[in-house]
Structure formats: structure tokens, C-alpha cells
Amino acid sequence: MSSIPHPDAGAARGWLAKERIIAPPGFNRWLVPPAALAIHLCIGMAYGFSVFWLPLSKAVGIQAPLACGPEIGFWQELFVSHCDWKISTLGWMYTLFFVLLGSSAALWGGWLERVGPRKAGVVSAVCWCGGMLLSALGVHLHQFWLMLLGSGVIGGIGLGLGYISPVSTLIKWFPDRRGMATGMAIMGFGGGAMIGSPLAAELMQRFATPSDVGVMPTFVVMAAVYFVFMMGGALAYRVPASNWAPPGWAPPPRPAAGVASSMITHGHVHVRKVWGIPQFWLVWMVLCMNVSAGIGVIGMASPMLQEVFGGRLIGVDARFGELDKVQLAAIAGVAAGFTALLSLFNIGGRFFWASLSDRIGRKATYIVFFVLGGALYVSVPGSAGAGSLLLFVAAFCVILSMYGGGFATVPAYLADLFGTQMVGAIHGRLLTAWATAGILGPVVVNYMRDWQLGLGIPREQVYNQTMYILAGMLVVGLVCNLLVRPVNPKHFMDEAELAAEKRLARDRAIAAESGPGTMSFHDSSRLLVVLAWAAVGIPLAWGVYRTGLSVARFFH
Known part of the structure; x- marks a missing residue:
């Protein structure tokens, strides 16, 4: 602690200092x-x-492109x-x-x-x-x-x-x-x-x-x-x-002694302790599984639609491998519209699901993600086999909305579990799950596709097994989410630790002459x-x- 400058040090008073951005009353x-x-x-x-x-x-x-010679590798x-x-x-x-x-x-x-x-x-x-x-x-x-x-x-x-x-x-x-x-x-x-x-x-x-x-x-x-x-x-x-x-808001009452505490804590966990708390790793897996399943689909959305439905996208009764260059260009344009549609649901889902979590709770929201998402992944091979473009597209639109919703809901989930004092830092550590998922999801989808093509499976069927694997990831996420319980009070900062952290974070109350104001x-x-x-x-x-x-x- 001695190496950290005191919050009243001169450098802290610059225009970027936290003290300079504490909002005034009103x-x-x-x-x-x-x-x-x-x-x-x-x-x-x-x-x-x-x-x-x-x-x-x-x-x-x-x-x-002016291609490099075979002697030019990645480092060259x-x-x-x-x-x-x-x-x-x-x-x-x-x-x-x-x-x-x-x-x-x-x-x-x-x-x-x-x-x-x-x-x-x-x-x-x-x-x-x-x-x-x-x-x-x-x-x-x-x-x-x-x-x-x-x-x-x-x-x-x-x-x-x-x-x-x-x-x-x-x-x-x-x-x-x-x-x-x-x-x-x-x-x-x-x-x-x-x-x-x-x-x-x-x-x-x-x-x-x-x-x-x-x-x-x-x-x-x-x-x-x-x-x-x-x-x-x-x-x-x-x-x-x-x-x-x-104005008019009060925090949820603290539970009485001996009563099971709610999922919204009144304490605050220090960021340096989260690595050793089981709930952190459970939420880490929740995010990793949700993102792995969704990000794998995002990367392959366009080729998947083209290979599954082929000429039917442009009213031609032909498989993907039977189309000529003009027809391939036409279905590529349709697939670009599909990926654009998914992006809208990805964005809208971030606001919709995160807002819904305020009403039904974060844990319940992720239960919906995993149960509904798993059912939709399992339904994809059936809708593809039946040639139902509407059901196929609708399933992935909802899936991508929950992919985005998972990102937007998890910061509030962390605040509920670990308190608000250091939630930004804890969220930062949780994002290592995103980095992991960014490798895991695409690898599963891409390599499963290549492996099944190598087995001679028709292009319109190569994604069937992948959908079941992605659904399995959501089952893992569901189990982890169900295991999340309120954080043991022993992990929370005591009053002295919290006060010291607030001093380091330069938290200040509204000036006494202004009173404990509210801002409408x-x-x-x-x-x-x-x-x-x-x-x-x-x-x-x-x-x-x-x-x-x-x-x-x-x-x-």
C-alpha cells in the first residue's frame, strides 16, 4: 500500500483526476x-x-493481389x-x-x-x-x-x-x-x-x-x-x-441473521480475492460457454446458410455444389443480408435481455439463455432438413440476441454477487473468458466442419453434429449457473478495508453544505x-x- 500515492497528491488534482468528475447536486x-x-x-x-x-x-x-513467393512465411x-x-x-x-x-x-x-x-x-x-x-x-x-x-x-x-x-x-x-x-x-x-x-x-x-x-x-x-x-x-x-x-429508491433490506441472503449482496469483494472465490469461476464458465456457442456461429453464419440451403435461397432447386458462379454470387448476397440481420438481433438483445434481467434476476436470465438456446441449437438440424428457412433463421436470430444479452447482463450479475466498489476491475478479469471463447467457439465449428467434409458428409449436413456440440456447451453453462450461490461473507471487505479502498479510489460524498442530495x-x-x-x-x-x-x- 505504501507505494500508492495518497489521493490528495498534487498529481491527482489534474483535470483527469477522479475528484474533478464527482457530480454536483442536480x-x-x-x-x-x-x-x-x-x-x-x-x-x-x-x-x-x-x-x-x-x-x-x-x-x-x-x-x-501480388502473391509472395513460397519462401515468404509468416515472419517474413x-x-x-x-x-x-x-x-x-x-x-x-x-x-x-x-x-x-x-x-x-x-x-x-x-x-x-x-x-x-x-x-x-x-x-x-x-x-x-x-x-x-x-x-x-x-x-x-x-x-x-x-x-x-x-x-x-x-x-x-x-x-x-x-x-x-x-x-x-x-x-x-x-x-x-x-x-x-x-x-x-x-x-x-x-x-x-x-x-x-x-x-x-x-x-x-x-x-x-x-x-x-x-x-x-x-x-x-x-x-x-x-x-x-x-x-x-x-x-x-x-x-x-x-x-x-x-429519488425514491432504497437498496434491498439486509437479510436477518440466520436467513439465507439474496443474490444481491450488500458487501464488496476486493478484486485481488476473486480468483479464489468459486462464484467467480462459475460465472466465468457461464460467460465462456454462452460466448463460445454464439461466436462460433457468428464466424460461420454466411457459409452455413449458403451450404445448408444452396439454390433454394434464390428459388433454384439445386445444392450448393451444383450452382454456377452467377448463382453463387447471388446466394452470397442473400447470406450477407442474413449476417446483417443477425447483427441487429445481437445489438438489440444486449439492451432487451439486460433490461429484462432487472425484473427477473440475472441467474434466471441466464437460465433462459441456456435452456432456450440449447433447444434452438437442437432444433436447427430438423429445420434445415425440412427446408424451413423461416425456422432456421428465427432460431439463429434468437440465439444471437442471447449471445449479445450475455455480454450485457454479466456486469450486473457481478455487481449483484461481488458488490459495486470494484465491479469494473472484476469485470475486467472475467473478460478472460471472452478471450478463451474467441478461440474455443470458432475452433469447434470450423474444425468440425472440415472433419465432416473430409468424411464425405454432404455440405448441407456438416453442421448437424456441431449444433449438438454447441447445445452441449450450453448445458455446461446451465449447470454452472445453477450452482451459483450468494458469496460467503468472509470474502467481503470489512469496514476498515472498504474505507481504505474508497480513499484509494478517491470516492467522496457530496459536500456537507449540499447535503446528501438526490438528482432527478x-x-x-x-x-x-x-x-x-x-x-x-x-x-x-x-x-x-x-x-x-x-x-x-x-x-x-
């Missing part, structure tokens, strides 16, 4: 979610980075400048995003709790946007190692810090609606690609020349735009005073709230519109 809490959305909508572009792969794969050849591709990168090589940036997201959130979650969301948001903006600028230099010099360092490593650190920066703050602002609050922000992470992907495509088209594919200036422009939005969001963060509560919607300018929501709502609406155009092709 502050409107509905200004905080747009700040979180501003950051999440920007870093959510990590999901859409694949829009750059095809142009980057012909950055040298321009019209067509990091430094080679006379030939084009393979798409499989570029995909390592995507892998680094989510590895660094989980690891940086786990490493610096405790630091974030102590310095507050503003400083973490600024660091996130500098890393994410600075990483994009370094990647732009890598494109200009055609040095892939610069892109890995820029967007992959530095940007990945910004991704992790930006992802968890609003969690603790929103939960403290909305103790009455924890799920809804975190659902709003994490919905933005899912929606980031809806805005960024079409924006990047239009910018690359505008900047493309006969000698340039337009990726480098696109990176520069997007980095500048994202920096403005992310800094705006970071500077708009405010944290509530430690004695603040929403009407206490601050409605116009400011409207403007804040418009700043994030208009880009999100544009992204939904562009995605809707792709969805329309699917229904057409």
Missing part, C-alpha cells in the same frame, strides 16, 4: 449513458475490421514490402484485438477503479486512435509489424480499457436498473461495426486511386473522428457521490440530454439504416 444521470456509448460505438469497430482485409490483400497489386510477411499480405495473415489483427481486450481489462481493471472513467477513457482514446494512426503508417510503408503493433497491441489495450471504463460508473448511477444501464453501453460495442464498416467502405471508395486502395487515408480520417467522439465521451463522464441514490431527471437541462443522445443516436440510426438495406436483400 446532475442528470441520463447524461452518462451517451458518454459511454460515444466510446463503445468507436471501439466497437473492432468487430468490423474485416472490411479492410480485401483491400489490404491487394495494397501492392491494386487490381489483384511482417517485414516484406514488395508483395501483398494474405487475408489469413491480416486476420491476426482481429485475434490480437480480443486477446488484448481481455488481458488489458484484467491487468488494469484495478487501476481504472482508482483513477476513474475519465482518465481511463482518455487513455483508451489515445491508444485506440493512436493505434489506427500507427497502422496507417504501416499501410503506407507496407510493414505489417507496424499494423500489429498499432491496431493489434496498442489499439487492443485501448479496446480493453474503453470496454470496461463505464461499467462501474453506470452501475453506481443506476442501482435500480443495473442491467439496463450496462446494456445501453455494451449495445454500443455491438453497434460499432454497423457504423464503422459502411463508413470505412465509403471512405476507401472515395480515397481509392489507380495506385492506392485508399486504406491509409481512411485509417487517418477514422482515427480523427473517433478521437473526437471518444474524448467527448471521456470528458462527459461523471461519477456519483458515495452517498447518492436515485428534471434537475438539469433537458436540452443537454437531448443533444447528448442525438450525438450518439444519429450515427447509430445511420448504421441501423445501412444494415437494414442489407437485411432487405435477404427478405427480397
